[in-house]
Amino acid sequence: MRNQKYYIANDxxxxxxxxxxxxxxxxxxxxxxxxxxxxxxxxxxxFKASIKKIKRKAD
Known part of the structure; x- marks a missing residue:
């Protein structure tokens, strides 16, 4: 069984x-x-987690 990865979006x-x-x-x-x-x-x-820029939809 594979470990499941989780992603958190933070500013x-x-x-x-x-x-x-x-x-x-x-x-x-x-x-x-x-x-x-x-x-x-x-x-x-x-600290090692990569920082990615995410495009947001205009509301």
């Missing part, structure tokens, strides 16, 4: 909010002495 503002939120969660986990491996993997995937 730059939403991208910054996601990165800041994940980083804050990572910092809290480190401060509590817990593992942050899962958050680290998500952050790396998010």
């Amino acid at each position: 730059e503002y939403e991208r910054r909010i996601i990165i800041n939120s994940l980083n804050n969660l990572r910092n809290r986990l480190i401060a509590d002495g817990r593992y942050s491996d899962a958050i680290d993997e998500i952050l790396v995937k998010f």
Whole structure:
């Protein structure tokens, strides 16, 4: 069975909010002495994700 890929469309503002939120969660986990491996993997995937411009239809 193949892994299904998901795509998320975000603008730059939403991208910054996601990165800041994940980083804050990572910092809290480190401060509590817990593992942050899962958050680290998500952050790396998010940074490596390609940015594509999408044409929008005029309403």
